[in-house]
Amino acid sequence: MVDSPNMADLLETDDPGFQHVLSCVFGIQNHESRTYLVLLDHPGSTVAELAEVLDRDRSNVNRSLTTLMEKGLANRQRRLLDPGGYVYQYTATPLPEAKGLLHDALDTWVETVHERIDDFGPDSTV
Template sequence: MSRPESFRELMLVEDPGFADVMRCVFGIREHETEAYLTLLDAPDSTAKELADELDRDRSNVSRSLSTLREKGLVERRRKLLDGGGHVYCYAAEPLPAVRERLHEELDAWTEFVHGRIDDFGGPE
């Protein structure tokens, strides 16, 4: 079976991993999840450093970082260089905060589904 991209697909996975849950809940792709997990171990990396670590093209990694920033999973910081100019460094949101967001999203979805179940067969 392919990687889960929806709650329905996630429910069919016998033993989903953390990355599977992240992809499903946050609506991100496998390479974006890999970038997030790599940044956990290498905070304050540049897009080039992350691309080298992931063995991917820098432009692809930059797109992944953009998506992760939009989802609130990565923070970008501007770092001044000694010789002048600047570079952007990226850091993953701390794992405890991401875990909490995952719990909140799944709880909200579960509450929504319970409401649908409770509404089924009601007055018409």
């Protein structure tokens, strides 16, 4: 089952919540947007810590984090452990910056739609 909302879903929703907007605009799945929101409240978390909070498998959380990093919604830092080795800690992109990314992505989409409308005419292809 795919739970990745798209722009059409957003346009058809009368009162979308922030998580729904996040999923639609960035083309991410609902569990990925949920991971972002949880990460906002748990900065510096490891995959294992997030998996426990989200009640999800670590491999799934790791994939969600990879997607969030690709979209610019999360960052990863390596922390050295005293007995040796390291662990990755993840932090959400601050909410004001994420909102800016959302606005930019949505503005780009709207501009493209306006261009398609303006370019349409008798010589256009459907």
